[in-house]
Amino acid sequence: MNTAENDVDIIIAGGGMAGSSLALGLIRQVPTLSVAVVEATTIAPSNLDTDTYQPSYDARATALGYGSRLIFEDLGVWPQLRSQATPIQHIHVSEKGKPGRTGMHASEHQQGGLGYVVDNQWLGRCLLQALQGTPVNWLAPGKVISARRENDRTHLEVDLNGDMQQWSCGLLVVADGGRSGLREALDFKVDTQDYEQHAIIANISTSNPHHGTAFERFTPEGPVALLPRGGSDGRDCGLVWTHRSEQAQELLEMPEDEFLGKLQKVFGWRLGRFVNLGRRDSYPLTLTRVAQPARPGMLLVGNAAHTLHPVAGQGFNLALRGLMRLAEQIRLAHAAGNSPGAMSTLQAYLDEHQPDEDAIVGFSDSMVRLFNEGPPMINGARDLGLVTLDLINPAKYWFARQAMGLGRRRSSLGAADSTTQAH
Numbered sequence: 001m002n003t004a005e006n007d008v009d010i011i012i013a014g015g016g017m018a019g020s021s022l023a024l025g026l027i028r029q030v031p032t033l034s035v036a037v038v039e040a041t042t043i044a045p046s047n048l049d050t051d052t053y054q055p056s057y058d059a060r061a062t063a064l065g066y067g068s069r070l071i072f073e074d075l076g077v078w079p080q081l082r083s084q085a086t087p088i089q090h091i092h093v094s095e096k097g098k099p100g101r102t103g104m105h106a107s108e109h110q111q112g113g114l115g116y117v118v119d120n121q122w123l124g125r126c127l128l129q130a131l132q133g134t135p136v137n138w139l140a141p142g143k144v145i146s147a148r149r150e151n152d153r154t155h156l157e158v159d160l161n162g163d164m165q166q167w168s169c170g171l172l173v174v175a176d177g178g179r180s181g182l183r184e185a186l187d188f189k190v191d192t193q194d195y196e197q198h199a200i201i202a203n204i205s206t207s208n209p210h211h212g213t214a215f216e217r218f219t220p221e222g223p224v225a226l227l228p229r230g231g232s233d234g235r236d237c238g239l240v241w242t243h244r245s246e247q248a249q250e251l252l253e254m255p256e257d258e259f260l261g262k263l264q265k266v267f268g269w270r271l272g273r274f275v276n277l278g279r280r281d282s283y284p285l286t287l288t289r290v291a292q293p294a295r296p297g298m299l300l301v302g303n304a305a306h307t308l309h310p311v312a313g314q315g316f317n318l319a320l321r322g323l324m325r326l327a328e329q330i331r332l333a334h335a336a337g338n339s340p341g342a343m344s345t346l347q348a349y350l351d352e353h354q355p356d357e358d359a360i361v362g363f364s365d366s367m368v369r370l371f372n373e374g375p376p377m378i379n380g381a382r383d384l385g386l387v388t389l390d391l392i393n394p395a396k397y398w399f400a401r402q403a404m405g406l407g408r409r410r411s412s413l414g415a416a417d418s419t420t421q422a423h
Helices: 017-029 066-074 078-084 120-131 181-185 245-253 256-267 315-335 343-370 376-391 393-404
Strands: 002-013 035-038 061-065 086-088 090-095 101-105 115-119 137-139 142-150 153-160 163-174 190-206 213-218 224-229 236-244 274-277 281-290 298-300
Touching: 002 017, 002 153, 017 035, 017 120, 017 315, 035 142, 061 066, 061 120, 061 224, 061 315, 066 078, 066 115, 066 315, 078 115, 078 120, 086 224, 115 120, 115 224, 142 163, 142 181, 190 245, 213 256, 224 256, 236 245, 245 281, 256 274, 281 343, 315 343
Parallel strands: 002 035, 002 163, 035 137, 090 213, 163 298
Antiparallel strands: 061 115, 086 115, 090 101, 142 153, 153 163, 190 236, 190 274, 190 281, 213 224, 224 236
């Protein structure tokens, strides 16, 4: 065991998309900050493979809202990120067996895309490349074993590939995902609502090009989402098919042709025939929130603080906005000579982020509840709602702004975007 204590301003537990984005945001905001990232995998900015990137058909992807694009532009990542990003030019929302539908188009908002679909592997690679040459101390493979607050410092025991090390920091940021072991070890209380659904995720090909259209189709079993991949004339899509939990395993084990046939009946023929299916995975759907994600010297962010139903595709977009708000509050605290782990700093961040989180959680949860099968009167009102949304421009505009992640965007410099605050 290394008994000498290493001291830095901030330690981030988790170097995935959230942790890497925060590290980059912090260094861009305050270049003099000392930041360390503890990451469980061996991949690091220093050993990143520089060979030509080869997209994988089975790679998982994330839908970035337009607001997230603006953040990555601020961070200097977007020029590289966009080379493998598929713009979402249109969003088509419908309900199986009902005439109601609504459509949103990037051209209506004078944008190049309502959002962008990016492979997680490519996004992570771009973030790590942006961190190359920065003073961020990357500790990998590593794991935070314990943490305690004493004398205005957070003291950590870190297992660095078998070498037990002592570290201290002004702020420990927990960004190790929705199944955060560190969150549990630190005894943060989690409120969980089980939707009794599973998401079946896979990549899938169609006989007709998607033309940059993302589809959200509501069915009695749950929503089906298809995200465009491979450019505007591509025929590959990312599938997220929500099903009742007891039927998920059956779908995972179903022969490919039977699975495609069942999906065809549910989704229809808007993209022609489904012709190829990648590896299928499944995960349970819950709404989890940590009511009090901040303590002196400790903060949960991203999926460690909240996980959402994927129906609105806002999980990472919400997290990214929160991370940039945190970076801004730490910049202000640093300028004032205050600790990044002081409760005044963390409360200022929560005051900024909580309204956005409440709005997005409410938006996602209400969509889940609205489109669950219900009484005929509710079904009729739901169908009328889709028709009305397509006819009334202000309502449609609001819905599109939520989908784009522009409802309450703030730039990484902390200045409110007045065009988005107004709606």
